Amino acid sequence: MAIITLTTDFGARGPFVGVMKAVILRHAPGATIIDLTHEVAPCWCGEAGFWLARTYRYFPAATVHLAVVDPGVGSERRIIAAAHDEQLFLAPDNGILTMIPGLAQRARVHRLSEGWRQHQGWPEPSRTFHGRDIFAPLAAALVTGRARIEDIGPAITDPQRAALAEAEGDGATLRGQVVTIDTWGNLITNIDERLLHEFTEPLVAIGERHLTLTQTYSAAAPGMLHALINSFGVVEIASSRGNAAEVTGAKRGDVVTVRERSSG
Amino acid sequence: MAIITLTTDFGARGPFVGVMKAVILRHAPGATIIDLTHEVAPCWCGEAGFWLARTYRYFPAATVHLAVVDPGVGSERRIIAAAHDEQLFLAPDNGILTMIPGLAQRARVHRLSEGWRQHQGWPEPSRTFHGRDIFAPLAAALVTGRARIEDIGPAITDPQRAALAEAEGDGATLRGQVVTIDTWGNLITNIDERLLHEFTEPLVAIGERHLTLTQTYSAAAPGMLHALINSFGVVEIASSRGNAAEVTGAKRGDVVTVRERSSG
Amino acid sequence: MAIITLTTDFGARGPFVGVMKAVILRHAPGATIIDLTHEVAPCWCGEAGFWLARTYRYFPAATVHLAVVDPGVGSERRIIAAAHDEQLFLAPDNGILTMIPGLAQRARVHRLSEGWRQHQGWPEPSRTFHGRDIFAPLAAALVTGRARIEDIGPAITDPQRAALAEAEGDGATLRGQVVTIDTWGNLITNIDERLLHEFTEPLVAIGERHLTLTQTYSAAAPGMLHALINSFGVVEIASSRGNAAEVTGAKRGDVVTVRERSSG
Numbered sequence: 001m002a003i004i005t006l007t008t009d010f011g012a013r014g015p016f017v018g019v020m021k022a023v024i025l026r027h028a029p030g031a032t033i034i035d036l037t038h039e040v041a042p043c044w045c046g047e048a049g050f051w052l053a054r055t056y057r058y059f060p061a062a063t064v065h066l067a068v069v070d071p072g073v074g075s076e077r078r079i080i081a082a083a084h085d086e087q088l089f090l091a092p093d094n095g096i097l098t099m100i101p102g103l104a105q106r107a108r109v110h111r112l113s114e115g116w117r118q119h120q121g122w123p124e125p126s127r128t129f130h131g132r133d134i135f136a137p138l139a140a141a142l143v144t145g146r147a148r149i150e151d152i153g154p155a156i157t158d159p160q161r162a163a164l165a166e167a168e169g170d171g172a173t174l175r176g177q178v179v180t181i182d183t184w185g186n187l188i189t190n191i192d193e194r195l196l197h198e199f200t201e202p203l204v205a206i207g208e209r210h211l212t213l214t215q216t217y218s219a220a221a222p223g224m225l226h227a228l229i230n231s232f233g234v235v236e237i238a239s240s241r242g243n244a245a246e247v248t249g250a251k252r253g254d255v256v257t258v259r260e261r262s263s264g
Numbered sequence: 265m266a267i268i269t270l271t272t273d274f275g276a277r278g279p280f281v282g283v284m285k286a287v288i289l290r291h292a293p294g295a296t297i298i299d300l301t302h303e304v305a306p307c308w309c310g311e312a313g314f315w316l317a318r319t320y321r322y323f324p325a326a327t328v329h330l331a332v333v334d335p336g337v338g339s340e341r342r343i344i345a346a347a348h349d350e351q352l353f354l355a356p357d358n359g360i361l362t363m364i365p366g367l368a369q370r371a372r373v374h375r376l377s378e379g380w381r382q383h384q385g386w387p388e389p390s391r392t393f394h395g396r397d398i399f400a401p402l403a404a405a406l407v408t409g410r411a412r413i414e415d416i417g418p419a420i421t422d423p424q425r426a427a428l429a430e431a432e433g434d435g436a437t438l439r440g441q442v443v444t445i446d447t448w449g450n451l452i453t454n455i456d457e458r459l460l461h462e463f464t465e466p467l468v469a470i471g472e473r474h475l476t477l478t479q480t481y482s483a484a485a486p487g488m489l490h491a492l493i494n495s496f497g498v499v500e501i502a503s504s505r506g507n508a509a510e511v512t513g514a515k516r517g518d519v520v521t522v523r524e525r526s527s528g
Numbered sequence: 529m530a531i532i533t534l535t536t537d538f539g540a541r542g543p544f545v546g547v548m549k550a551v552i553l554r555h556a557p558g559a560t561i562i563d564l565t566h567e568v569a570p571c572w573c574g575e576a577g578f579w580l581a582r583t584y585r586y587f588p589a590a591t592v593h594l595a596v597v598d599p600g601v602g603s604e605r606r607i608i609a610a611a612h613d614e615q616l617f618l619a620p621d622n623g624i625l626t627m628i629p630g631l632a633q634r635a636r637v638h639r640l641s642e643g644w645r646q647h648q649g650w651p652e653p654s655r656t657f658h659g660r661d662i663f664a665p666l667a668a669a670l671v672t673g674r675a676r677i678e679d680i681g682p683a684i685t686d687p688q689r690a691a692l693a694e695a696e697g698d699g700a701t702l703r704g705q706v707v708t709i710d711t712w713g714n715l716i717t718n719i720d721e722r723l724l725h726e727f728t729e730p731l732v733a734i735g736e737r738h739l740t741l742t743q744t745y746s747a748a749a750p751g752m753l754h755a756l757i758n759s760f761g762v763v764e765i766a767s768s769r770g771n772a773a774e775v776t777g778a779k780r781g782d783v784v785t786v787r788e789r790s791s792g
Contacts, residue, residue, distance in 0.1 A: 298553075
């Protein structure tokens, strides 16, 4: 089974995703294409990398994950492919893939060479839509096994740093941020649950609000703001039967901290 | 052909639907997954049940319909599967499935037992995303035939009552509500066309507006509000070449009535 | 490989697209269905035709392209199918298909006859959802080869004129319009790049703003409005790292002109 996942900031307007699928199916007839999400905030590479990092393990081995959040399209930015954890990853070299834990350290990473691309017989790429003109046929070549990542260009050891830093602590306070906001208004942060192990009774703060950790969405009283470890292993701020984004006015990028309750 | 349909309130932001598909494909390679809708209003089980009830017959026999609108995730609510009308249905026991006509009376309904789940070798479920951790692999087990619904746990005869009541009449006036509003702004109600047979010249009312029934969207003069029986067999309020939701300011849950014109 | 593409103004709310796929899969088990876009502005046939015309070549030969933007559903409007450029097209006869270059002149175009439809054994169609009741089973019949377009009804030579005229020039000034606005706020026009060949240094204008052509999204200084030829071969107005629709307040249908810079 050949599976390609797509992660973009293309949204649902227009045929951008559909035409990428057309090119994939031309080059990899019968491939299964799964939309991971197309609602990454425009040019917000951090969200694309965050979701890829937190979801790729649910896919079968040999899945090809293609992420196209590409503000530098048409410039000199590199295109890279990585083999990591029995799966393949393909994206512009802008810090999306290096958000995947261990990838920068342990994966085989290759950059697409202009020479290899020119030998594929693909139409000359546009300057503004490499998702269709380069990434789609390349993903198809990888998923069908017609190309291995070592075929497409030289190995590199200097991919761009992660587009979004991990949450950091100074011993007393952990400092992270809101990476994304879901359909229900939950604020999803980059604070990994493992970082919370150093606290006895962690208190999560956003702006002037201080929240205790609960276990489920329904555990807090209706209307109450609370925090929990979500199903992707990070701190999330929710409003029971409400919309935390509306209640708090919080936006993507806003600071979220964790400290010991007793220290307050 | 193994088909699974998905109906959720997950929206398009984030990888929630995509990761459910990952798990389904892991457990049921080659399955066809159809998105019925992911734009159910958050936690509005009535809309999920309404659409399932009105659409499942269009799918081939043996389709597995999975609905995950699940405000009680992580609490003690049951998970149920039903065999009805040659198709299979899977959802939290919160009144979604019992909106399907005849299901509460005639279907075989089983609840998922904790014991059976634990024997499947699935990863330990999270507290907040059973769509991925329980429903997806269970749907895959059912669609591949690896499990029958009688395997997953005991039969039950007391599923939760329908999340949304049927429209009701007192002889003179039928009383229903707006279940959902579509992309064009049409107000879709729970008033079934069969209930209208008792009227000679039905008059549909929402707020202070009284509307006659027409046959098609283009039958009314431009800008006119009118009512019709839509293609799913219920009363719908539309604005010719306009947006009825904007014109009326109506919201989900608003009351819609039908009475005899001459009685006015 | 049997591929059907879908282009509609149905949006994501409700099961309208999902139920069309149900009917397609009933009649064409195993078909691959690609969503081209469902976010055409309500009843805006020009956008549907524009995107079909600019994308169909990316799909494999024998793909069936189904467009359902159908304000006249239930009225006497015709349903037509066209064989053009090794692909098949199916839509209401409202000027969507005739936006495809050369189709009106060179394609074989047939209209669906009532007699043929009645012999298919399909359920009686509703008055308001021919996408599900006629177009979906018809697309399935065409993609499986069970019907050829000459089977479904008589050839016609008078399909409706293109829903959206091409940009026009008077020698000095080209005059086009904004056809659609994408997720990033880029204003996509109907001004084909070939029309620009007559200019030495084209200046693109929208409202009071005059813009020079650049090559890529990142070529302009941050915040600057600029114009470029996009990857579909038409003039597009973009704001570097911004949202051109918000910056300009432009809407679908707004006039965009091109003239010689030196003539200003």
